[in-house]
Amino acid sequence: xxxGQLGSxxxxxxxxxRSPGLVEQVKALASGDTTSVAATRxxxxxxxxxxxxLNAFKVVRRNKALAEAAEADRRIAAxxxxxxxxxxxxxxxxVDVAGEPTAFGCPGDFPPAARDSEMxxxxxxxxxxxxxxxxxxxxxxxxxxxxxxxxxxxxPWNGDRTPGxxxxxxxxxxxxxxxxxxxxxxxxxxxxxxxxxxxLVGIKPxxxxxxxxxxxxxxxxxxxxxxxxxxxxxAALLLDIAAGHHEGDIHTPPPVTVSDAIGRDPGPLxxxxxxxxxxxxxxxxxxxxxxxxxxxxxxxxxxxxxxxVVDDPDYGIMFGLGFxxxxxxxxxxxxxxxxxxxxxxxxxxxxxRTGRLLRGAPLRAARxxxxxxxxxxxxxxxxxxxxxxxxxxxxxxxxxxxxxxxSWATDKVITAVCPYAWPWNVLGWPSxxxxxxxxxxxxxxxxxxxGHDNAEPLLVSVAAQLESVLRWDLExxxxxx
Numbered sequence: 001x002x003x004g005q006l007g008s009x010x011x012x013x014x015x016x017x018r019s020p021g022l023v024e025q026v027k028a029l030a031s032g033d034t035t036s037v038a039a040t041r042x043x044x045x046x047x048x049x050x051x052x053x054l055n056a057f058k059v060v061r062r063n064k065a066l067a068e069a070a071e072a073d074r075r076i077a078a079x080x081x082x083x084x085x086x087x088x089x090x091x092x093x094x095v096d097v098a099g100e101p102t103a104f105g106c107p108g109d110f111p112p113a114a115r116d117s118e119m120x121x122x123x124x125x126x127x128x129x130x131x132x133x134x135x136x137x138x139x140x141x142x143x144x145x146x147x148x149x150x151x152x153x154x155x156p157w158n159g160d161r162t163p164g165x166x167x168x169x170x171x172x173x174x175x176x177x178x179x180x181x182x183x184x185x186x187x188x189x190x191x192x193x194x195x196x197x198x199x200l201v202g203i204k205p206x207x208x209x210x211x212x213x214x215x216x217x218x219x220x221x222x223x224x225x226x227x228x229x230x231x232x233x234x235a236a237l238l239l240d241i242a243a244g245h246h247e248g249d250i251h252t253p254p255p256v257t258v259s260d261a262i263g264r265d266p267g268p269l270x271x272x273x274x275x276x277x278x279x280x281x282x283x284x285x286x287x288x289x290x291x292x293x294x295x296x297x298x299x300x301x302x303x304x305x306x307x308x309v310v311d312d313p314d315y316g317i318m319f320g321l322g323f324x325x326x327x328x329x330x331x332x333x334x335x336x337x338x339x340x341x342x343x344x345x346x347x348x349x350x351x352x353r354t355g356r357l358l359r360g361a362p363l364r365a366a367r368x369x370x371x372x373x374x375x376x377x378x379x380x381x382x383x384x385x386x387x388x389x390x391x392x393x394x395x396x397x398x399x400x401x402x403x404x405x406x407s408w409a410t411d412k413v414i415t416a417v418c419p420y421a422w423p424w425n426v427l428g429w430p431s432x433x434x435x436x437x438x439x440x441x442x443x444x445x446x447x448x449x450x451g452h453d454n455a456e457p458l459l460v461s462v463a464a465q466l467e468s469v470l471r472w473d474l475e476x477x478x479x480x481x
Contacts, residue, residue: 017479019179021234022089022180032076036085041066041069043131043178044066047173048060050481055150055151057132057133057169058134058169059101065132075127083126084126087128087180089129090131090133090183091130091134091183092185093134094136096113097120098115104136104334105139106139108344109339118246126241131179135150136169138348139330139334139348140185141331143193143392144164144401156480165194167185167228171198171200174228176479176481181234182227183210185224185225187218188222188327189425192204193421195446196391196445199435200435201230201432202227203430203456204430204431209253210224210239210244211244212249213248213249216248216250218330220326220330221428232460240259256454261458266461270384270385271301272311273389274310274311277420278419279316279320280320284415285416286390289445290392294389294436300469301388313387319423322426386455388450390446390448392418393418393420430454432448433447
């Protein structure tokens with residue numbers, strides 16, 4: 001039997017050999033029902049056992065994490081209480097963890113980071129134990145997680161399929177129950193896409209909600225950090241803890257607390273159901289099973305008392321010009337950090353060359369156009385409180401879908417499967433992907449709730465309402481790895 005067949009057998013019961021949820025684990029540690037060393041060792045053992053097949057991690061910090069867990073236990077025994085004290089979590093390999101390399105999916109011998117990124121510093125300040133860094137495709141470019149540096153990361157629901165990308169390692173680790181939650185990053189859907197394809201909640205926060213320091217901004221404002229978790233409450237807790245600014249950050253939105261929105265009645269809302277695919281350079285089609293999944297979410301929202309009307313934001317045909325220069329120049333910036341550029345994928349080299357051409361006037365024009373785009377697209381919020389849309393156009397493709405093909409063929413695959421998420425990165429607004437059920441082949445799919453500036457509390461409130469009636473948190477993949 002193949003890994004794909006094994007992975008398609010989902011189960012609803014909680015397994016003893018998988019991580020509990022983040023909120024549950026916090027309570028267990030604070031009450032003394034478990035210890036940080038026990039929880040961390042169990043997470044590390046699950047990671048080690050899964051690595052040959054699931055392959056979610058680039059860096060595993062066994063000795064360092066166990067030492068940090070022992071220190072957390074001493075602090076707990078002394079009466080100290082912090083929001084994540086002793087909880088093992090994972091972070092994507094595009095953020096700095098002191099003493100570990102930051103390869104961002106690239107091959108080569110990267111030096112260890114001298115200090116933690118601001119986000120990791122905040123997680124550690126809350127008591128978290130970082131067990132490792134999860135896999136990403138090279139420089140986060142593709143919605144599939146694989147590459148010559150580490151092979152393929154596989155989907156816990158079906159080992160023949162990708163978990164998505166570029167935060168695919170983080171999503172696989174959480175969906176498989178290796179850890180209770182993880183932090184990823186999203187520059188064109190890279191949190192929301194793998195969340196959709198692994199039955200998770202993924203939050204793309206407002207630009208600047210979580211610091212990207214030591215970068216003042218990431219990919220010229222496209223990329224943000226955010227949580228992946230099995231429940232809305234777990235994702236909201238991790239977002240609240242990771243949020244905050246560093247002196248020098250370009251984007252500093254006013255603070256919000258999203259955990260307080262769990263269980264809060266948002267009242268009856270006006271929600272636009274948008275199925276129209278934003279402009280792409282190649283033909284795209286919404287898969288019928290994804291369409292049905294989004295329709296189920298829309299019907300659940302109606303049962304909850306909201307008014308859902310079919311309507312679309314006005315993106316305009318020039319919207320993509322706000323994305324391409326920022327993403328390509330960002331790739332060129334990252335390539336300058338790669339110790340041996342000759343080792344990376346030819347498509348990465350080509351994108352970096354494009355970035356060099358788009359640096360300067362095209363990049364400045366893309367940034368200057370953003371306020372006009374925000375006004376144009378934001379007009380939808382004159383009539384509606386939220387927008388509901390598919391997270392992806394298709395279920396997860398095969399892990400090898402883009403292996404060994406050229407740049408144009410790769411772009412065609414990407415736009416065919418993931419045309420819906422990237423506009424909100426250009427605009428910088430928050431979006432939450434929630435599970436929208438399983439296909440006839442037991443592959444997860446998702447829908448995204450999309451808001452205006454600083455709408456995370458409202459999005460989380462509605463997502464929690466949906467979870468309370470749909471109970472996607474009870475669906476778990478069969479353990480094949």
